[in-house]
Amino acid sequence: MIGIALRTLRFHRGGFVASFVGMFLGAAIVIGCGGLLESGIHRAAPPLRMDAAPIVVSGDQRYHGTAKDEVFAERVPLDAGLAGELAAVPGVAGVAADVSFPVTLTRDGRRLTGHGWSSTRLAPYRLVEGSAPSGKGRIVLSDRLGVRVGETVEALVRGRAERYRVSGLVGGAGNGAFLPDAEAGQAAGRPGEVDSIGLFTAPGADVAKVRRDVERAVDGRQASVLTGDERGLAENPDVMSEGEDLIPLAAAFGGLSAMVTVFVVAATLGLSIRRRRPQTALLRAVGATPGQIRRLIVGETMLLAVVATGLACLPGPHVGRWLLAAFAEAGVVPDTLAYRAGIVPVVAGACTALLTALGAAVVAAHGAARTRPVEALAEASRETRRFSRVRLALGLAFLAGGAALAWGTAGSDGPDAAGVATPAAMVWTAGFALLGPVLAAAVTAALRRPLRAATGCAGYLATENARAGTSRLTGAILPVMLATGLALALTYMQTTQTEGARAVFQENLRADLAVTSPAGGLPLDTVDWIARRPGVAAASAQVTSTGYIEPAELAGPLVHKGDAGEGAPQPPAMALLGVTAAGVTRTTAYRATGGSLDALAGASVALPERFAAPYRIGDTVPMRLGDGSRAALRLVATVRTRPGYETALLPAATLLPHTGGGLVPQIMVSVRPGADRDRLARTLAQGRPGLRVVDRAALSALRAEQDRTQAWMSWLVLAVVVGYAAIALVNAQILAVGERRRQFRLLRLVGAARRQVLRMMAVEAVLVTAAGLAAGALVAAATLIPLSLSVLDAPVPHGSPWILATVIAAALALTLAATLLPTLSLLRARPGGAVAGGRGPHQAVRVEDVLARRAPVELGVALRRLLER
Template identity: 45%
Template sequence: MWSLALSTLRFRRSAFLAGFVAVLLGAAIITACGALMETGIRLDVPPKRLAAATVVVGGDQVYTLPKADPADEEEDLQWGTLPERVRLDAGLAGTVAKVPGVAAAIPDLSFPALLVGYAGPVSGHPWASAELAPYGLREGAAPAAEGDVVLDAETARRSGKKTGDQIEITVRGVIGTYRVTGIATAPAAGDGSAAGPEPAVFFGAADAERLSGLAGKADAIGVIAAPGVGAEELRARIDAALRGKNTVTLIGDDRGLAEFPAALTSSENLIVLAAVFGAMGIMVAMFVVASTLGLSVQQRQREMALLRAIGTTPGQVRRMVIGEAMAVSTLATLAGIVPGFLLGGWLFDRLVAAGVVPEVVVFRQGLLPVLVGAGVSLLTAFTAALVTARRAAATKPTEALAESALQPYRRPGPGRWIPAVICFVGGLSLAGVTVFIMSGPLTSSTAGPAVLVWALGLALLAPALTKALTELLGRPLLSLSGTPGYLALLNARARTTRMSAAVLPVMLATGMATANLYMQTTQVSATERAYTESLRADAVVTSATGGLAPGLLAKVRELPEVGQGGATELVTSTGYVEKPHDGWQREEGWPIQGVTAEGVARTIALTPSEGSFGDLRGKTVALEADHARAIGGGVGIGDTVTVRLGDRSAVDLKVVALFETRTGSEKFLVPADLLAPHTTAGLAPQILVRAADGVGADALMAALGRLAEGQEGVVVADRDALTATHAEQQRTQAWVNYLLVGMVLAYTAISMVNTQVMATARRRREFGLQRLTGSTRAQVMRMMALEAGLVAGIGILLGTVASLISLVPFSIAVDDTPFPSGPVWIYLAVVAFATLLTVAATLAPTWLATRSRPAEAAAAAE
C-alpha cells in the first residue's frame, strides 16, 4: 500500500499541493518558535566592558519564592527574576583574589552620567575596572587626584574634549567640573557582540564611590585567570569559595549578564512567547492539515469505494492514506526549515526593535529547534492523517459506493459528541478560572486557549452545525437571490460533509482573530484607564540619568504654583512577600510604588479604607485590602510583613493603611526614601506635581520649567505626556502580541484559501453538467459566490461563538464588564476579510474551471 500511496500522488496534484502548503507553513512557524525558545533558554549575552575577564562574579538575580510550608518537599518551587541590580559586597574581591589560579579580582561599579556637550548618557566607572574591557591609555595619565577623569576615545571626540580640558559632568542630579587627564582606547568589537562597550567616563576610586553612592558595593567582580588556568576550572574554585553568598559565577557569553542583568527577564519573555504561540501554531496546524486531508479524502470517495469493493481491507486503506500524507508532509517539513530559519530571525529582530528583548541578546538557532520543529510537524501531520484515515477505512464497500455519489449526511456519533462535550466543558472551566482565580498579566494565559478548545469542540460537530446553519441561513438566501441561491442551497444540502471542511478554516481564522485582537484592546484600555484614574498629578519632573537630585523635591514644594502637599516622589520596583505566606503571590512579584507621605493624597487617586497614607514614613507599607486578607490568613493595621525588595534586601514593614483598587492593579505603597536606595538608580526617577488651587496647568508648567533650567538631564512634562508615555508602553507590548498572533492568523488565512481552492477546483465536471442543462457561466459564478457567502457566514458565526468564550470572561476579569473594549470596526474588518477571502478563493478556481467547453468539462474526470 505504500507504493500505491506514492503512485497516487502523481494524479492528485491539487491535493498534493494543498497538503504541502499547509504542512510547510506549519513547519516554518513551529521552527521559528523553536528558535525563539532556544534563544531564550541559552540567553547568550556577550560581554563588552568585561570582555577581558575570564570569569565574572555577579549578584544572583534569581529569587526562590517561599513555600506555604517550608518542610513540604512535594510543594513545587517557584522562581522570580529580581528587577533591580543585586550588588555585591566589594570585600568579596579579596576573597576571590585568594582563590588559587586567580591573577586579579577587580570590582566594578557602573552609574549613569551626563556630559555637557555630549548627546546621550554615558556610564561612569572607577578607573581600576578599565582593565576588564580592556581599555588602554592612548594619551595622558590615569586619574590620580579628586576631580580627574579619563574619557574613552569616541566620547572625547564627540564631546570635543582633549587632555587637560575641563568638563562638566552630571551624576545623581548634581553637576560637577572635572579635568580630563587622559583618553582611553576602547577595544574593537569582534567578540560576537553587536558593538564595543558603551560610552564611558572613568573616575578615581574615591570619586567613583562618592558619586555612585555605593561605597563598599560592587556591581560585579571581574576575574583575570593566571596563565594555564581554564575558565571552567576557575569557576568551580570560585563557586566553592563563595558558597552561600548569593552570587553567580559566569563564564563565556554568560558573562554579559553581569553587565546587563535586565536581559534575564527577556529569557522568560522569549520562552513564554515561543511556548504560547508555538502551541497555538501546532493546534492551528492540526486543524488545517486535518481539514485539508479530510477534504482530499472526501473528494476521493469513489476511489476508496472501488478499492474496498475489490477486496482492499480497512487497514490497507488506512495505511495508504497515512502513507500519502506522510510522504507529502516529509517533503513539506524539509522545505519548511529554511523559511523557518528566516522567520525566526525576522521575529527576533522585531522583538528587539519593540524593546521586548535587549539588543545585547544574541539570536541563536541551532540544530535542536530544527529537529524538534520537524518532529512536531511530522507528528502533527501524522495525527491529522490518522484521524482522516480512520473515517476513510471504516466505511463498508457498498456504503462507500453510495456515498461517493450522494454523500448522505450522517449524524455525529459518540466518537464526536463525547470529545466535543469534553472540549466545551474544558472551555467553560478555563472561563471560570479566568474570572474567579486569574488576575493581572496571567489572565490571558487561561482566557487565550479557551477559543482553541471551543473551536475544537465546534469542529468535531461541524457537519451537524453546518447542516443546521445551512437551513437557518438558507431561507434569507433564497428570498434574496432567486435561482442561483436555490442552486447554491441545494449544493450545500447535498455536500454538508465537504462544506463543513471548508467552514473550519473560516471559523478558526474568525475566532482567533476576534478573540486575540479584542483581548489586546481590552487589556490596553483597562490598563490605560486604571493608570489615568489613579493619577491626579498635573505634571511630572523626570531625569534622563535615571535619578533626580535628592533636594529637588523640596525646591518643587517651595514653588507657590504647587502649594502644600502638591508633590511626591515616585519610585517603582517589584517585591515579594516572605512572611506571612502570600497565597496570591506569583513569579513576577508585586508592583511597589515608593511615594512621599505629604504628597501622595493629592497626586495619586487612591483613598485609604483604613489607616492613613500620611503615616507612610520609615519602614511602613500600605496594602490593597483584598490582598491583605490573602496574606497569612489576613493582615491589618499594625501588623508586620516581611518583603523581599528588588535588590534582594529583606525589610520588615508595618502596615499603616489599606486601600481599594481595580482587580489586576494590586500594588504596595511604601515611602520613597525607603524604596529608592534598593533600586538600580538609587534615586527617585520622577516627581509628580499637582497645581495649587486656582493655578492653571500652564502656569505650573512654566514655574517647573524655570526650576529645571540649568539642571542637566531634568525634564518637565504635563499630564498628557505622562499618560501618553504609559499608553505607548502598553501599545508596544500589545504590538508584539499582534505580530505573533498575526503570524498564526496569516497561516490560517492562507490555509483557508488553500482549502477553498481545492474544494472548488474539483467541481469542474459538475459545472460542465450544469451548463449543459442550461445554466450560463455567469449563473454558475453567481451560484458559487452565494455558496462561498454561505460558507463564510457559517464560519464567521461559529468563530464568533468560539471567541466569546475567551472574551467575556477576560473582560470581566480585567475590566469588570462582560463587554470587551475596542472599536467595532475591528470585528467588521475581520468579517469582511474572512468573507472576501472565502469568496475570492472560490470564484478564482470557478472561473478557471468554467473556461473550457461544457461538454469537455462534463466528460472530465473528477
C-alpha cells in the same frame, strides 16, 4: 498500498500541494518557537564589556527557595570588599570591580553609561589620547563623541549638573564615560558596593578549577559565578528576568501555532481525501480492505509530511531568529539576548509536525475506510453518512472544557486573565470545529430563504449544493472560523487588557504635573525643593520596583540553587511604589482603609488589603525588596487596590537605595487651586538644570505609548498565527473549488453561462463566509466575555468596531478571491470534457448517468433548475 500511494501522488497534485503548504509552514513556525523556548532557557548574553575576564562574579538575581524560583527586578549588588577576598583565591592573577551609572551630556543630550576607570581592563577599550582620570573632576570619554583632550564638558550625574575636564579619549565599542574609581562609586550612589567583579586567571591556570574555588569563596552570599556566555548577565541583569519571559511566550506561541496547524492540516487533508472519494470507492468495490485504505491514505500523507517537515527544518531556525530580533526591537526582551538553539527544537518541532499529520491522516482515513463495499459507489456519488456520535461527544466535551476555562478566566485577576483566555479560545475552536456539520446545516437553513430571495437561481443552486455537500461545506468553513475567531479573540483581548491597564492608571493619577529628568532620575531632595515652590499644593516621589512578602520558611540563611525541594513556598509578589507621605494622597488615588498613610516614614509599609490579612497595624512585615535585600517593615496602613494590580507603598527614602539607579524617576505635583499650571511648569523647568515638566495629558500619552510597545508582541503573534490561518483559508477554498470540476462542466454542457456559474459560486462563498464568521464570532464571544468581566467588570470587550469590520471584509475578500479565481480557471475548459475526454480518472461522466440521477445531488438539482428555466 504504499506503492499505489506513490504512483497516485501525481494525479492529485492540487490537494497534496495544499496539504504540503500547511504542513511546511506549520512545522517552520513550531520549530522556530522551539528555538525561542531553548533560547529563553539558556538566556545566553555574549559579553561585550567584560569579555577580557574569563570569570565574572555578579549578584545572583534568583530568589532561590521559592516554588517558581523568582527573579529579582533590580540588580543585586556585591560588597566591594569581596574583590579583595577573591584576589586571594588560588589561580586568580587580578580583579577589577565595575559599577555602572547614567551620564547625560548637557550639550547634546546624549546618554552614556559611566564606569570606574579600572573597569577598562574588562572591556575592549584602549586609551588613544591623553591620560587616565587621576583626580576629582576628571573624565575620559569615547573618541566618537567629538570632544578634545583638555576640553571642559557639563554632564548630568546622579541628577545634578557637574563639570568635568576631559583628560583622555578611549577607542573601542560603545560610548562610555570613565571617572576615577572613588568618584565612580559616589556617582553610582552605592558607596561600598559594586555591580560585578571580573577575575583574571594566572597563565596556565585551569579556569574550571578556579571557578569552583571562587564558588566556594562566595558560598553563603547572594552571588553567582559566571563564565562563557553567562558573563553577559553581569552586564545586563535584565536578561535574567526579561529573558525568562521568553519561555512562557515561546511556549504559548508555539502551542497556539501547533494547535492551529492541527486544525489547518486536518481540514485541508479532509478536503483533499473527500475529493478522491470516487477513487477510494472504486478500490473498496474491487476488494480493498479498510486497513488497506487506511494504509494508502496514511502512507501518502506521511510521505508528504516527511518531505514538508524535512524542508521546514531549514527555515525553522531562521524563523526563530527573526522572531527574537523582532521581540528585541520592540523592547520585549533585551537586545543582548542571543539565539541559542541546538538540535532539540528541530527534532521536537519535526516530531510535532509529523504527529499532527499522522493524527489528521488517521482521522481522514477512518471516514474513507469505514464504507462497506456494496455502498462504495453510492457513497462516492452522494453523501449519506450521518453525524458521528463520537464526534458529537468530543465536540460537547471540548465545549465543556471551554466553559470551565471561561469560568476560570472570569475569576482570574485582570492581568492574568489573558493567560487563561488564550487556551480557552483554542478549546472553543476545537469544540465548534467538531460540531461543524451541525453549525453548517444551521447557518445554511437560516440563510436559505434570504439568499434565494436576494440572488434568485444562483442562491437556490448555492443553498442546495451546500445542503447536499455538508462535508465539503464544513471543510471550507473551518479555516474561515479559525482565522476570524482567532483574529477577533486575540485582537480584542489585547485592546481590552490595554484599556484595563489604562483605566487603572487613570484612576490612580491625581497629579497635575510630573517632573522628570533626561539623566534618568532626580535626587530625592528635589521633592522637598518642588514642594516649597509657590503654587505647589503637594509633591510626591514615585519610585517603582517589585518585592515580596517573605514566608517564614525562607527567613533563615540564604537558600541557594537546588535547596528548595518539593513543597517550596511561593511568596506573594507585588509592585512597590516609593512615595512621599506628605504628598501621596494629593497626587495619587491611594487611600488608607486602615492606619494612616501619613505614618509612612523610615522602615514602614502600607500593604494592599489582599496581603495584609495576616498582619495588624503595627506588626513587622518581613519583605524582600527588588535587589534581594531583606527588610523588616512596620505595617502602618492598608490600601484597597484592584485585583491583579496590588501595590505596596513604601517611603521613597527607604525604597530608593534598593533600586538600580538610586534616583527618583519622576515626581508628581499637584497645583494649588487658582494657580497657573503652565506658568508653574515653566518655573519648575527653569529652577534647576536637567528638569523636564510634563502635564497629565503628556503622562497619559506616554503611558499609551508604553502600552503600544508592550502590545507589539501580541500583534506580532497575532499576525503570524492569523496569517497562517488565512493561508489555510485560501488553500481550503481553492481545494474545495477544484473538487467541482465535473459539476461545472455538466452545468456548462446543459447551457449554463459562465456568469451564472460564477454567481452561484459567489453566493456559496458568501454562505461559507457567513457560516465561518458566525462560528468565529461564537469562539470570540465565548473567549472575550469572561475576559472582559475580569478586566473591565463589564461583559462587552473594549475595542474599535472597525476591527470587526476589517475582519469581516478580509474574510469575505479572501473567500471570494479563493473561490472565484479557481472557478474562472476551471470554466476555461470545454464543456464536452464532462462527457468524454476528461484527463483524470473520475472527471468523465456519461449523460445517461446524470439523467438516471446517479450523479451527485447538487448536479441533479442544478440541471433540473436550469432545464426548468
